[in-house]
Amino acid sequence: xxxxxxxxxxxxxxxxxxxxxxxxxxxxxxxxxxxxxxxxxxxxxxxxxxxxxxxxxxxxxxxxxxxxxxxxxxxxxxxxxxxxxxxxxxxxxxxxxxxxxxxxxxxxxxxxxxxxxxxxxxxxxxxxxxxxxxxxxxxxxxxxxxxxxxxxxxxxxxxxxxxxxxxxxxxxxxxxxxxxxxxxxxxxxxxxxxxxxxxxxxxxxxxxxxxxxxxxxxxxxxxxxxxxxxxxxxxxxxxxxxxxxxxxxxxxxx
Amino acid sequence: xxxxxxxxxxxxxxxxxxxxxxxxxxxxxxxxxxxxxxxxxxxxxxxxxxxxxxxxxxxxxxxxxxxxxxxxxxxxxxxxxxxxxxxxxxxxxxxxxxxxxxxxxxxxxxxxxxxxxxxxxxxxxxxxxxxxxxxxxxxxxxxxxxxxxxxxxxxxxxxxxxxxxxxxxxxxxxxxxxxxxxxxxxxxxxxxxxxxxxxxxxxxxxxxxxxxxxxxxxxxxxxxxxxxxxxxxxxxxxxxxxxxxxxxxxxxxxxxxxxxxxxxxxxxxxxxxxxxxxxxxxxxxxxxxxxxxxxxxxxxxxxxxxxxxxxxxxxxxxxxxxxxxxxxxxxxxxxxxxxxxxxxxxxxxxxxxxxxxxxxxxxxxxxxxxxxxxxxxxxxxxxxxxxxxxxxxxxxxxxxxxxxxxxxxxxxxxxxxxxxxxxxxxxxxxxxxxxxxxxxxxxxxxxxxxxxxxxxxxxxxxxxxxxxxxxxxxxxxxxxxxxxxxxxxxxxxxxxxxxxxxxxxxxxx
Numbered sequence: 001x002x003x004x005x006x007x008x009x010x011x012x013x014x015x016x017x018x019x020x021x022x023x024x025x026x027x028x029x030x031x032x033x034x035x036x037x038x039x040x041x042x043x044x045x046x047x048x049x050x051x052x053x054x055x056x057x058x059x060x061x062x063x064x065x066x067x068x069x070x071x072x073x074x075x076x077x078x079x080x081x082x083x084x085x086x087x088x089x090x091x092x093x094x095x096x097x098x099x100x101x102x103x104x105x106x107x108x109x110x111x112x113x114x115x116x117x118x119x120x121x122x123x124x125x126x127x128x129x130x131x132x133x134x135x136x137x138x139x140x141x142x143x144x145x146x147x148x149x150x151x152x153x154x155x156x157x158x159x160x161x162x163x164x165x166x167x168x169x170x171x172x173x174x175x176x177x178x179x180x181x182x183x184x185x186x187x188x189x190x191x192x193x194x195x196x197x198x199x200x201x202x203x204x205x206x207x208x209x210x211x212x213x214x215x216x217x218x219x220x221x222x223x224x225x226x227x228x229x230x231x232x233x234x235x236x237x238x239x240x241x242x243x244x245x246x247x248x249x250x251x252x253x254x
Numbered sequence: 255x256x257x258x259x260x261x262x263x264x265x266x267x268x269x270x271x272x273x274x275x276x277x278x279x280x281x282x283x284x285x286x287x288x289x290x291x292x293x294x295x296x297x298x299x300x301x302x303x304x305x306x307x308x309x310x311x312x313x314x315x316x317x318x319x320x321x322x323x324x325x326x327x328x329x330x331x332x333x334x335x336x337x338x339x340x341x342x343x344x345x346x347x348x349x350x351x352x353x354x355x356x357x358x359x360x361x362x363x364x365x366x367x368x369x370x371x372x373x374x375x376x377x378x379x380x381x382x383x384x385x386x387x388x389x390x391x392x393x394x395x396x397x398x399x400x401x402x403x404x405x406x407x408x409x410x411x412x413x414x415x416x417x418x419x420x421x422x423x424x425x426x427x428x429x430x431x432x433x434x435x436x437x438x439x440x441x442x443x444x445x446x447x448x449x450x451x452x453x454x455x456x457x458x459x460x461x462x463x464x465x466x467x468x469x470x471x472x473x474x475x476x477x478x479x480x481x482x483x484x485x486x487x488x489x490x491x492x493x494x495x496x497x498x499x500x501x502x503x504x505x506x507x508x509x510x511x512x513x514x515x516x517x518x519x520x521x522x523x524x525x526x527x528x529x530x531x532x533x534x535x536x537x538x539x540x541x542x543x544x545x546x547x548x549x550x551x552x553x554x555x556x557x558x559x560x561x562x563x564x565x566x567x568x569x570x571x572x573x574x575x576x577x578x579x580x581x582x583x584x585x586x587x588x589x590x591x592x593x594x595x596x597x598x599x600x601x602x603x604x605x606x607x608x609x610x611x612x613x614x615x616x617x618x619x620x621x622x623x624x625x626x627x628x629x630x631x632x633x634x635x636x637x638x639x640x641x642x643x644x645x646x647x648x649x650x651x652x653x654x655x656x657x658x659x660x661x662x663x664x665x666x667x668x669x670x671x672x673x674x675x676x677x678x679x680x681x682x683x684x685x686x687x688x689x690x691x692x693x694x695x696x697x698x699x700x701x702x703x704x705x706x707x708x709x710x711x712x713x714x715x716x717x718x719x720x721x722x723x724x725x726x727x728x729x730x731x732x733x734x735x736x737x738x739x740x741x742x743x744x745x746x747x748x749x750x751x752x753x754x755x756x757x758x759x760x761x762x763x
Contacts, residue, residue, distance in 0.1 A: 048370070050366060050369055050370055070369075071369075071372045071373060071374045072372070073372075074369065074370060074371065074372040075371070075372030076372075079370040079371065081363070081366070081367055081370060083363040083367075085363055085364060085366065085367025085370065086367075087364060087367070087368075087381075087382060088364075088386070089385045089386060098371050098373075098381075099371050099372060102371065102372050102373060102377065131461075147371065
């Protein structure tokens with residue numbers, strides 16, 4: 001589905017991403033993990049050319065991403081933003097409809113699709129005439145996901161979409177997302193700095209550090225054979241949490 | 255007051271035309287320019303800098319400078335155009351600056367989101383950036399609206415009708431109710447337009463379709479109305495109208511109304527008065543055909559255009575003949591004839607002071623001048639007559655002050671100055687018990703009032719010329735003085751005084 005080859009990005013003299021290569025199969029969910037400044041978001045943005053690569057290539061379904069204008073490419077790919085990025089002067093309905101109106105769909109078809117996709121993300125239809133500022137953070141990001149899904153993309157890119165939400169809301173959104181993904185058979189690349197989130201969601205995890213891809217593999221492979229200290233440290237937190245939880249649970253049973 | 259109010263629809267409509275059309279063009283220039291500047295960063299300094307420089311030019315000067323600039327480009331330099339261009343230039347800065355600022359404050363995350371969903375640059379601008387910058391842009395348009403309405407009152411001296419006609423003529427003719435009507439109407443108009451634009455902003459902000467729709471509809475109606483009247487005037491043809499010019503003092507207002515009334519009565523032609531023109535603006539406008547007829551004085555043309563002084567001759571008929579030939583040959587201006595009175599520059603003093611000092615002639619004044627102060631109108635101290643007076647009599651005053659001619663008499667009466675540059679037909683000379691000093695060494699040329707007509711009028715409108723000829727020798731010095739004083743001292747309007755004169759003239763036949 002997606003083939004990334006030797007992708008690099010220099011901001012001025014500073015390399016942000018160095019020679020990153022990986023592929024994502026159809027229907028697969030790849031999670032890019034790394035601490036801030038590791039180059040994971042830049043890598044993600046180079047896939048739909050929000051950031052133009054300095055060198056290297058991206059091909060999507062066998063087609064070079066550079067062979068079409070950037071805006072055409074981006075219309076085919078759903079994108080969920082870290083800062084949600086809903087347009088404050090548009091209602092929920094209008095926000096979700098933006099990608100459809102850019103594709104010049106007819107109004108009645110747009111209306112039907114918007115209702116459908118709001119249902120898919122489990123958002124109360126009564127909210128569709130509200131403005132983003134009138135919604136909670138979780139509701140806003142559901143709208144963000146709905147907007148990314150509205151034009152039925154095969155590929156979704158998500159940039160720390162649930163990072164700013166409280167743990168309960170985040171968990172609920174993660175579960176809905178997994179469900180939607182399965183139902184639609186979406187291919188997705190998901191960026192997070194939270195290894196626990198990565199372990200829960202990923203088919204495969206790609207770990208980035210200082211602009212390089214240090215390891216890529218299934219959650220199981222990472223847990224059993226971390227490639228280096230950095231990957232191991234990233235895994236420490238979820239391991240400790242799991243151990244603590246187990247001990248507490250055992251204590252409670254006794 | 256009711257007489258002033260009768261003028262309101264005409265003035266208000268002209269004022270609306272000027273401001274609304276100038277604002278429209280201002281927005282059409284500034285918003286795209288602002289978008290360009292927000293995109294092409296290096297343009298920001300030069301473009302905003304230039305707009306700021308234009309803003310620092312005093313508004314009256316900005317309008318006045320359009321007259322010679324347009325004349326040099328052989329475009330209509332008097333009337334709507336110079337005022338319109340000046341107003342457009344003035345409206346650019348606030349709108350431009352706010353457009354740049356408004357676009358600059360759009361959250362970068364939203365711009366990225368717009369790119370992320372696949373918008374092109376143009377779609378981003380129209381769907382996201384401009385709507386989000388709109389409140390700031392509208393604030394700029396509001397500032398421009400209030401400025402433009404206010405500044406449009408200054409377009410009277412360049413020959414465009416506006417509410418400023420009330421203020422300028424009211425100041426000259428000491429008509430407080432005219433000034434009041436002008437100020438209140440201008441302030442009311444500024445407030446009303448500002449409110450409409452504000453309601454557009456409120457409607458957008460609260461997403462209230464009703465408010466937004468009503469405000470936009472009201473603005474659209476105003477534009478349709480003024481656009482309609484402007485188009486109608488254009489179709490009827492400015493040429494079909496005869497434009498009568500008037501300089502900036504009472505006598506000129508009365509005479510322009512007399513001329514306009516006479517033309518209307520005799521030929522049925524439509525006339526328009528371009529009021530409060532500067533002295534040199536008037537003759538240039540006549541030469542260029544921007545106005546068709548006005549009254550000027552032989553001495554003024556003799557001194558300021560022909561650069562002659564009193565050393566050659568001071569003979570009235572000789573000068574009249576020379577001036578007529580000069581105007582015809584050099585300016586292509588037709589001298590219809592003399593009205594029958596002289597309005598000379600003269601030096602005047604309070605009678606009591608003159609008697610105490612024993613001054614009756616200007617040569618008597620020379621001795622006391624170093625202890626006295628003199629007041630003159632804006633032109634006087636720059637005119638050749640003043641140079642001639644100084645050299646012939648060796649006048650040296652302790653202080654010299656220029657002021658508005660309508661305030662000059664007040665200043666003399668209150669003792670702020672001792673001598674003023676009066677006009678010999680001024681009714682206030684008698685009313686205020688002033689004495690006019692005898693020009694015993696003949697420094698000041700004669701000032702016969704002449705009706706001057708443009709070449710176009712002379713060749714294409716013989717009926718109008720004939721109508722004007724009926725005014726020749728019909729106004730003597732006393733009549734003019736009486737009429738001037740009826741306005742300056744009696745509080746009547748120039749038009750009422752002119753009408754009374756015309757009724758007398760027509761009934762004699």
